[in-house]
Amino acid sequence: MLQGTLRNPLASPFTLGISGGAAFGAALAIILGAGFSGTGRYLVIMNAFTFALLAAALVYGLSAVRGITAEAMVLAGVAMNFLFMALTSLLQYFGGAEEVKAVVFWLMGSLHTASWGRLIPVAVVSFVSLPLLLRRAWDLNALATGDEAARSLGTAVERVRVECMLLAVLLTASVICFTGIIGFVSLLAPHIARLIVGPDHRFLLPASAITGALVLLGADSLARTVVAPIELPVGIVTSFLGIPLFVYLLLRSKQVYWRGG
Amino acid sequence: MTIEVREISFRYGERTTLRGVSLEVRQGEVMGLLGPNGAGKSTLLKCIAGLLRPAEGTVHIGGREVTRIRPLERARLIGYVPQGSPDGFPFTVFETVLLGRIPHMGFSPGEEDLKAAAEAISLLELQEFAARRITELSGGERQRVLLAQALARGPEVLLLDEPTANLDLRGQLESLALMSEVARERGIATVVVLHDVNLAARFSHRLAILDRGRIFAAGEPRTVLTPTTVREVYHVNAVAGEALGAHYLVPISPA
Numbered sequence: 001m002l003q004g005t006l007r008n009p010l011a012s013p014f015t016l017g018i019s020g021g022a023a024f025g026a027a028l029a030i031i032l033g034a035g036f037s038g039t040g041r042y043l044v045i046m047n048a049f050t051f052a053l054l055a056a057a058l059v060y061g062l063s064a065v066r067g068i069t070a071e072a073m074v075l076a077g078v079a080m081n082f083l084f085m086a087l088t089s090l091l092q093y094f095g096g097a098e099e100v101k102a103v104v105f106w107l108m109g110s111l112h113t114a115s116w117g118r119l120i121p122v123a124v125v126s127f128v129s130l131p132l133l134l135r136r137a138w139d140l141n142a143l144a145t146g147d148e149a150a151r152s153l154g155t156a157v158e159r160v161r162v163e164c165m166l167l168a169v170l171l172t173a174s175v176i177c178f179t180g181i182i183g184f185v186s187l188l189a190p191h192i193a194r195l196i197v198g199p200d201h202r203f204l205l206p207a208s209a210i211t212g213a214l215v216l217l218g219a220d221s222l223a224r225t226v227v228a229p230i231e232l233p234v235g236i237v238t239s240f241l242g243i244p245l246f247v248y249l250l251l252r253s254k255q256v257y258w259r260g261g
Numbered sequence: 262m263t264i265e266v267r268e269i270s271f272r273y274g275e276r277t278t279l280r281g282v283s284l285e286v287r288q289g290e291v292m293g294l295l296g297p298n299g300a301g302k303s304t305l306l307k308c309i310a311g312l313l314r315p316a317e318g319t320v321h322i323g324g325r326e327v328t329r330i331r332p333l334e335r336a337r338l339i340g341y342v343p344q345g346s347p348d349g350f351p352f353t354v355f356e357t358v359l360l361g362r363i364p365h366m367g368f369s370p371g372e373e374d375l376k377a378a379a380e381a382i383s384l385l386e387l388q389e390f391a392a393r394r395i396t397e398l399s400g401g402e403r404q405r406v407l408l409a410q411a412l413a414r415g416p417e418v419l420l421l422d423e424p425t426a427n428l429d430l431r432g433q434l435e436s437l438a439l440m441s442e443v444a445r446e447r448g449i450a451t452v453v454v455l456h457d458v459n460l461a462a463r464f465s466h467r468l469a470i471l472d473r474g475r476i477f478a479a480g481e482p483r484t485v486l487t488p489t490t491v492r493e494v495y496h497v498n499a500v501a502g503e504a505l506g507a508h509y510l511v512p513i514s515p516a
Contacts, residue, residue, distance in 0.1 A: 138363050144352060145360060145410075148343040151312050154336030154364045199352050202368070 018172045020084030021055025022048040027088045052173035055080050056165065073161070125174040129167045130206065136160055137201040144199065188242045189215055215242075262323035262338070262417040263287050264309060264450045269318030270474075271304055278304045279315065280474045289448040291441050293455055293465030293482075297495055300471040302454045303344060306420050309452060310341040322418055336364035340411030344422040351394040354406050358382055361413035381413040385439065400427030405436060412443060419444065419451040425460065433457070437464040462486055462508050470494055483508040492516050 025047040062076035139160045142150040147157050189212035190204065196211075197203040216234070219241055223232040264286040271279040278301045286292045294302050307313040309320050311327040320327045322338060330338070340361070352360070358381055362374040370378075382391055385405045395403055404427050411419060421440065425433040437453075441464045444451040455461040461468055462482035469479040472494045478485045483501075486508060491499045498513045 134368075137368075138360075138366075141352070141356075142360055142363055145357065145407075146343065148307075148312065149341075149407075151332075152310055152336060152339065152341035152343070153360065154333040156332065198356075200356065 018052045018056050018169055020081035020088075022052035022173060024084040024088045024091070025049070025051025025054075027091045049173045051084075053169060055084055056169040056173075060162065060165065073165070125170055126209075129171055130209065133164065133167055133205050134202065136164060137205060140164070140201040141199075188238075188245065262450055263321075264418060264452065265321040266305075266309060267319050267321070269305075269308055269315035269320060271301075271308060271313060271315045273304075278474050279308070281318070282471075282474070282476055283318075284469055284476065284479060286450045286452055288450055289445050290467070291444050291451045291453060291465045293453055293461035293468045294471065295455065295458060295461055295468055296471035296477075301474045302471055303422055305471065306341070306422050306452060306454060309418075310339055310420050311335050312341070333364050337414060338416060339418045339420060340414045340416035341420045342407045342411045342422060342424060344426065351396040353392055353394055354387055354398070355379075355382065355391045357395050357406050358387075358409045358413050361410035364414065377413045377415060378409075381409040384412060384443070385409045385436075401429060401432045404428055405432070408436060408440070416449060419449045419453075421451070421453040423454050423456065425455065425457070433460060440464065458486055458491070458512075459509050462510070486510050 026044050028047055028051070059073060059076045059080050062079070063072035139150070139155040142153045142155045143157065143160070145153075151157050190208040192215070193204055193207035193211045197207045216238070219237040220234045222241070223234045223237040226232065226237075264284075266282060266284045268281050268283050269279055270277065270281060282301075282305060284292065294305065296302050304313065308315050309322075309327065311320070311322075311330065314328050322330070327335065327339075355378060359370055359374065359378045361381070362370060362377060365377075366374050382388060385408060387402070387405060387409060390398060390402060390406075395406055398406065404424060408421070408424055411421070419440070424436055424440070428436060437460060440451065440453065443449065453461075453465065465482065467480060468482050468485045470477045470485060470490060477494050478490050483503075486501060488499050488501055488510075491497055491510065491512070495512075496516045498516045499510050500513065501508065501510045503509070
């Protein structure tokens, strides 16, 4: 979805600064002593969520200054991500050993704290946002032909872009505030899905969601078994698996399957 | 429907790009828009399309002010093809043309939408490419796909920004002949931005020459495309002539 709105094959929550914001939020809560136990855990979750939204708001604010073009949003997002990464490092530098360990663990991302209870808010957000996104499927298709052309097809380009970004932020934030940063799924899944169902967002959006879930499940199973009984953080596995697969997909497709953005 | 542009001015920040431009294009008429780079041709086209709001003056389409028409309805009335070719995800040719039906359809394209897309594709003789991805086509073929997309909307007004930019000699003639034929048959008021003055003279009923945001001259090709006008606007020496019933102009040297 983000790749569609921003017409950029590398767009993902990382490029929009959402992940960076969440990381900083979680780190802040942990370093300030919330820890992983008791009520503190919820503080970490809340803080990650809040800062993810804050990062997105900053990206939006920055890009709105010069009109909400795809390029402006990506650049602002990358800048925000670096800012929050630097802030997170700064926190770690000043934090105590135990806390830093907790932060690092969070940043690696893991499903081991997942439970049915925690799934409920994520599921609610997903079920609400998918129909809202699908409502915009044709607008996203129109955007593939360029902003001007989409506008002449009746798409309110800025509104669609903001709406989709809001939904993306909500979705991402609601997931990673529970799990920590799990990289590359969001980048990889849409590319796999696009190879299978093509670029029509009516099919691509649900297909990406399913692909993403499968990739994550696969990665998590691997993470739990590869060096059993030790359970690796799944974030490491997705990156290890994701990057070579991603490069392979790019090199394999002989057709020009992307033209500049 | 008639396009009526009344005294419009437009500014990009400090720079004024259009000053008091007026023109009228009747149903079924093709108006060729000429002028040197930066004269305001694309800006004028976007104002007519309702994508830019002029600082002063109004644009009426079929008697209604264009910026007051709701976007979806406007999209049904106006087929606008911007300059350049689309980037982004690789839709097939058929899908790209079908995108032109967005203003007509709900979540799924209906029988009528598929028919309109198929018709536009055969009109532009794109059948053999229909299942290919647009990223695999040449610039000229892609240009024809965009024209098909605009026609698939079933527009009353057609606005084309340099539709021949990437086409070879034959492609230019074919596309423009098709454009004027469709405009006449379906009664579409058409404005086309062109760089080639001879193509413009050949396929337009009337020409308008823009110079630094103003209409320098407008009217029938043979009255507009004179060596004097061309020297004033383009700073080029040229000779004009008549062959096979068509007015032509041969540029000789920079003036």
